[in-house]
Amino acid sequence: MxxxxxxxxxxxxxxxxxxxxxxxxxxxxxxxxxxxxxxxxxxxxxxxxxxxxxxxxxxxxxxxxxxxxxxxxxSPERESSLSITLYQAIARGDRMDFALAKAVELGVTAIRPVFTERGKVKLEGDRLAKKQAHWQAVVESAAEQSGRLVCPPLHPATHLAQTLDEDAHTDGLRLMLAPTATTGLTALAKNTRTTLLIGPESGLSEAEISSAEAAGWQPITLGPRVLRTETAGMAALAALQSLWGDLAG
Incomplete structure (x- = not known):
């Protein structure tokens, strides 16, 4: 405690x-x-x-x-020198809350929820606005609980295709978890700015992976086991912080 x-x-x-x-x-x-x-x-x-x-x-x-x-x-030192923006595919109910809270605890710099082709959550209008407000409360609560000195900005939810177009010139590494990837995190050169894309429960579609690769995103793997969407982000963030951030010891 x-x-x-x-x-x-x-x-x-x-x-x-x-x-x-x-x-x-x-x-x-x-x-x-x-x-x-x-x-x-x-x-x-x-x-x-x-x-x-x-x-x-x-x-x-x-x-x-x-x-x-x-x-x-x-002015305590609790913020990581590693800047990580998380693009999290929108998951149902508690899974999304869990993914957001753990991302904040693990030092994420910013979060963007994204709708994906295989995602099963459909939100728009008032329902989306209410859900966005709920997610904001989850992020703030996690920042309070974990001792963060900042509350990572939670960007409005967008469709992944739109996000890929808007962020085509983002600096730093752009990484996405993909089942066909053969490159692990330890094979990458250290970079203090990273954008991480986590797909939905059923994974990113082939078209989304192809579009992301064309936009400069690199597919990576975390190992041989299949991780749930709320676990994948947590595992990737912990690995990045361990390699390059403030969990390195």
Whole structure:
């Protein structure tokens, strides 16, 4: 268990500065006041993605309002020097939540959910907007729990074909897991910027793999076993962080 576990961490989108006060949004207030049952004078750790962590204390806890006073600022080193953008094929229900949460815990820099040809999740309009908001909450919760100093941006869900066209000139390595790949991660030269594509449960289609290769994506394998979509991303991220990032020891 983390030594910071007894003090709740809260991600906010507001500027933070020592000596200033901040009022929490309803969802954050509800979690602290109703779920954790915290009241006046309770300590809380805040972060907003500026690379710092702020010690704060609740100074006002009312039914529909909670105000915190920012008291300290710290700059611990918890972010990896390896920049990884994850393109995660959209999976059903808890599988997608799991994939997003573990990606955040493993230090991903940004996440883009993608619809794929073989993906079985169909979302649009209000349903997609609600799901995107749910995923955002999952990402924020994982960032809070894991001690991140940033909350990785969750980009709007797009179709993979559109994404491949838009990101044709992305710098760094572009890697995709593919069942026909013969190259493993250890065969690659170190690169501090990597984009990783994880397909759906039934895999990327041949057409998607061909289009991705034509756009400069390199097929890779993680070994002989078939991994579920929510496991594949976690395994690949852990391997990349172990090889080139902050899990290297």
């Amino acid at each position: 983390s030594r910071r576990a007894h003090v709740p961490r809260v991600f906010v989108e507001s500027p933070l500065a020592v000596g200033e006060a901040i009022e929490l949004a309803d969802a954050k207030r509800h979690h602290l006041a109703t779920v954790l049952r915290l009241g006046a004078d309770a300590p809380v750790t805040l972060f907003n993605g500026d690379g710092h962590e702020y010690g704060a204390r609740i100074v006002q806890a009312e039914r529909k309002r909670m105000t915190l006073a920012v008291e300290t600022q710290h």
